[in-house]
Amino acid sequence: YTLYTDAPIRPAERLTAGLGVKLPTGATSQRSSSGSLIHAMMQPGTGSWDPLVMVNYMRAYYPLVLQANLLYQLTTEGYNGYEFGDRFTYDLSARYQASKYVNVGVELNGVHSEKDADHEGKYSDPETSMIDNPEYTGLDSVFVSPLVQAKVPDTGGSVELKYQIPVYQDVNGFQQVVDWRVLASVSWAF
Numbered sequence: 001y002t003l004y005t006d007a008p009i010r011p012a013e014r015l016t017a018g019l020g021v022k023l024p025t026g027a028t029s030q031r032s033s034s035g036s037l038i039h040a041m042m043q044p045g046t047g048s049w050d051p052l053v054m055v056n057y058m059r060a061y062y063p064l065v066l067q068a069n070l071l072y073q074l075t076t077e078g079y080n081g082y083e084f085g086d087r088f089t090y091d092l093s094a095r096y097q098a099s100k101y102v103n104v105g106v107e108l109n110g111v112h113s114e115k116d117a118d119h120e121g122k123y124s125d126p127e128t129s130m131i132d133n134p135e136y137t138g139l140d141s142v143f144v145s146p147l148v149q150a151k152v153p154d155t156g157g158s159v160e161l162k163y164q165i166p167v168y169q170d171v172n173g174f175q176q177v178v179d180w181r182v183l184a185s186v187s188w189a190f
Helices: none
Strands: 002-004 013-022 050-061 064-073 087-097 102-113 139-151 158-169 181-188
Touching: none
Parallel strands: none
Antiparallel strands: 002 013, 013 050, 050 064, 064 087, 087 102, 102 139, 139 158, 158 181
């Protein structure tokens, strides 16, 4: 929902907000060859209905566009009693229109995730496996992300390639963290 915009097309300033829900798609009861449940993080789905709240602010100084995006995911308990921690993410972005069809930019991306909870104890086995210990969940991470975006001429489509480098990571207990990652996305506006 557009809360404010100074122009309907190519605005210099815009504030939007959104509400949504993450659906419980994917299985949550996959088992290993020994018959035990595979850890909740490795299941194809979560089994939970999670409300989402988003706010985005855009300020343009064409050809430079600045944006701030905030997203909060309130997690709920899934079908087998596992609940992933609530998650808050933020993205601060600066993009420069280098040519008619190419944007370059840099982002600061942050993630805060609370600890998970295994309410029914079906996925946890903290005595034998660190990955099966909900105490070793939850994190704070900050990434710097240079990017390039190519627009598909005469359409609403674009392709984006982003390289994320962590500049801060703090986790509970022992967890695997990201050394770097490359994200590719295709989007289309109708």
